[in-house]
Amino acid sequence: MMAQEKETKLPVGSSCILEGPLDPCSIIILGATGDLASKKLIPALFKLYSNGALPEHFLICGCGRTPLSQGAFRKRLEALLGEGKMGQVEKLTSFLSAVYYHRVDFDDPSSFDALASWLHEKEPEMGLKGRLFYFALPPSLYAKSARLVGSSTLSARKEGRWLRLVVEKPFGHDLYSARELDKILHSYFNEDEIFRIDHYLAKETVQNILIFRFTNSLFEPLWNRRYVDYVEITAAESIGIGNRAAYYERAGVLRDMFQNHMMQLLALIAMEPPASFETSTVRSEKIKVFQVLRPIPLDRINDFLKLGQYGPGRVGGRPVPGYRQEPGVDPGSIVPTYASMKVFLDNWRWQGVPFYLTSGKRLAEKNTHIAIQFKEVPHSMFRNVLGEHIMANRLVIGIAPEERISLTFQTKAPGPKICLRSVTMDFSYKEMGEAPLLDAYEKVLIDCIQGDQMLFWHQEGVERSWAFLTPILERIEDPSCPCGLTIYEAGTWGPRFPENEEAQ
Numbered sequence: 001m002m003a004q005e006k007e008t009k010l011p012v013g014s015s016c017i018l019e020g021p022l023d024p025c026s027i028i029i030l031g032a033t034g035d036l037a038s039k040k041l042i043p044a045l046f047k048l049y050s051n052g053a054l055p056e057h058f059l060i061c062g063c064g065r066t067p068l069s070q071g072a073f074r075k076r077l078e079a080l081l082g083e084g085k086m087g088q089v090e091k092l093t094s095f096l097s098a099v100y101y102h103r104v105d106f107d108d109p110s111s112f113d114a115l116a117s118w119l120h121e122k123e124p125e126m127g128l129k130g131r132l133f134y135f136a137l138p139p140s141l142y143a144k145s146a147r148l149v150g151s152s153t154l155s156a157r158k159e160g161r162w163l164r165l166v167v168e169k170p171f172g173h174d175l176y177s178a179r180e181l182d183k184i185l186h187s188y189f190n191e192d193e194i195f196r197i198d199h200y201l202a203k204e205t206v207q208n209i210l211i212f213r214f215t216n217s218l219f220e221p222l223w224n225r226r227y228v229d230y231v232e233i234t235a236a237e238s239i240g241i242g243n244r245a246a247y248y249e250r251a252g253v254l255r256d257m258f259q260n261h262m263m264q265l266l267a268l269i270a271m272e273p274p275a276s277f278e279t280s281t282v283r284s285e286k287i288k289v290f291q292v293l294r295p296i297p298l299d300r301i302n303d304f305l306k307l308g309q310y311g312p313g314r315v316g317g318r319p320v321p322g323y324r325q326e327p328g329v330d331p332g333s334i335v336p337t338y339a340s341m342k343v344f345l346d347n348w349r350w351q352g353v354p355f356y357l358t359s360g361k362r363l364a365e366k367n368t369h370i371a372i373q374f375k376e377v378p379h380s381m382f383r384n385v386l387g388e389h390i391m392a393n394r395l396v397i398g399i400a401p402e403e404r405i406s407l408t409f410q411t412k413a414p415g416p417k418i419c420l421r422s423v424t425m426d427f428s429y430k431e432m433g434e435a436p437l438l439d440a441y442e443k444v445l446i447d448c449i450q451g452d453q454m455l456f457w458h459q460e461g462v463e464r465s466w467a468f469l470t471p472i473l474e475r476i477e478d479p480s481c482p483c484g485l486t487i488y489e490a491g492t493w494g495p496r497f498p499e500n501e502e503a504q
């Protein structure tokens with residue numbers, strides 16, 4: 001059953017926040033030869049360019065240790081972007097003409113000064129007004145790179161020119177390292193110049209959580225302990241760790257998914273209505289959610305946390321190795337690739353409502369969603385005919401693979417008898433088909449160029465999130481902890497809490 005919404009075509013009833021033209025700027029990617037740059041950043045920049053969404057004047061400067069000529073770097077990108085881009089040859093050629101490559105040596109600050117001199121010459125010619133530094137680097141290099149950029153003339157302040165620094169997750173390894181990293185970033189950059197990315201926040205449905213909650217009066221009155229039984233936030237992946245063993249062995253699922261994405265989804269679902277749609281008010285309401293996270297009792301950790309690690313199994317009909325058999329993984333590794341955590345928020349709205357946060361790799365399918373499970377009706381007038389139990393309403397906000405919202409409710413099945421039938425009213429972004437969906441990295445890049453930090457982490461949020469997770473990490477990483485690690489067969493769903501077992 002499709003929501004009536006489908007009949008109401010945009011732009012009737014649609015309204016948009018007006019955004020001005022983007023400042024012409026330089027986009028400097030440190031780590032331009034790496035995986036993130038090739039898979040996400042460069043394709044996103046090209047797509048934005050193809051759709052006329054980048055500033056009229058810009059340059060992209062890829063930087064890395066790899067010695068590459070300008071021509072060789074452009075050729076690389078041409079090969080990367082050329083596949084399946086028939087008909088876009090002219091666009092690709094003009095896009096590549098704005099792309100440059102500079103070799104930098106992270107042990108030689110003068111290579112950063114040389115990059116600065118080149119930019120100082122190039123930017124005035126093109127009328128560029130801003131510099132966006134994107135750290136597409138291994139996290140171990142963030143502090144060093146911030147020092148190199150910050151202490152060179154690359155970050156010299158100048159009237160009329162903005163500077164922004166984009167940092168990818170993870171922001172530290174625990175509370176202490178996050179604070180340490182922050183201290184270094186803040187030695188050179190102000191908080192309003194630091195963009196800590198969580199690309200989950202840039203997905204349409206994730207942004208839509210705010211719109212859905214705070215522009216419809218229908219759901220907000222029900223959004224509390226009186227009507228909500230529990231909330232599930234699930235980010236299931238069917239892929240394994242691929243070639244990221246070195247990173248994953250140090251991170252595990254709690255650092256990889258919980259400290260950032262899961263916490264942000266929790267904040268969006270649980271936050272109070274901000275007074276205005278502004279970066280400071282929205283971010284401050286989210287921080288208040290982290291403030292009221294009830295610490296997990298470490299002496300009863302198993303009642304609140306289920307940990308798992310994928311063993312061999314089948315995914316999509318194909319046999320796949322277990323985590324311990326992945327290249328680069330310690331054959332005796334106890335790093336969790338799956339966690340399900342029951343958390344409570346100690347405030348008026350959510351007292352007593354469990355939030356189940358679940359994420360794992362090599363699960364049965366890729367599926368990221370948030371489910372609001374409402375309570376059953378308090379009294380059933382149909383008790384005699386239907387029994388006591390009537391299935392409660394469920395609202396599901398799907399994030400991946402498809403961005404959709406569905407609401408399940410009860411109706412009478414047609415016919416002479418009184419029979420209930422659950423139906424689902426479904427809204428799909430894809431089926432709306434009105435405008436091309438921005439990929440998360442496209443949105444992130446546009447927001448950085450625009451200077452809009454709403455979808456980025458504030459340092460206080462980072463620290464509060466780590467403050468909640470660090471004692472848990474210390475506990476489960478203590479070899480004496482009887483924390484329990486279930487080895488689940490790849491392609492299945494991992495261990496769950498008994499009360500929440502049937503939901504998926």
Ligand SMILES: NC(=O)c1ccc[n+]([C@@H]2O[C@H](COP(=O)([O-])OP(=O)(O)OC[C@H]3O[C@@H](n4cnc5c(N)ncnc54)[C@H](OP(=O)(O)O)[C@@H]3O)[C@@H](O)[C@H]2O)c1
Binds near residue numbers: 031039065
């Ligand atoms: N890959 C993804 O899909 C993805 C998704 C989300 C977040 N991230 C985050 O994005 C960041 C970059 O990830 P990535 O996968 O692109 O990393 P990567 O491929 O391992 O490294 C990126 C680049 O950094 C440079 N580099 C590596 N080690 C270095 C060293 N010791 N000294 C100086 N330069 C070094 C390399 O370029 P040169 O050798 O040319 O200097 C490399 O191409 C990480 O923080 C990651 O967590 C990645």
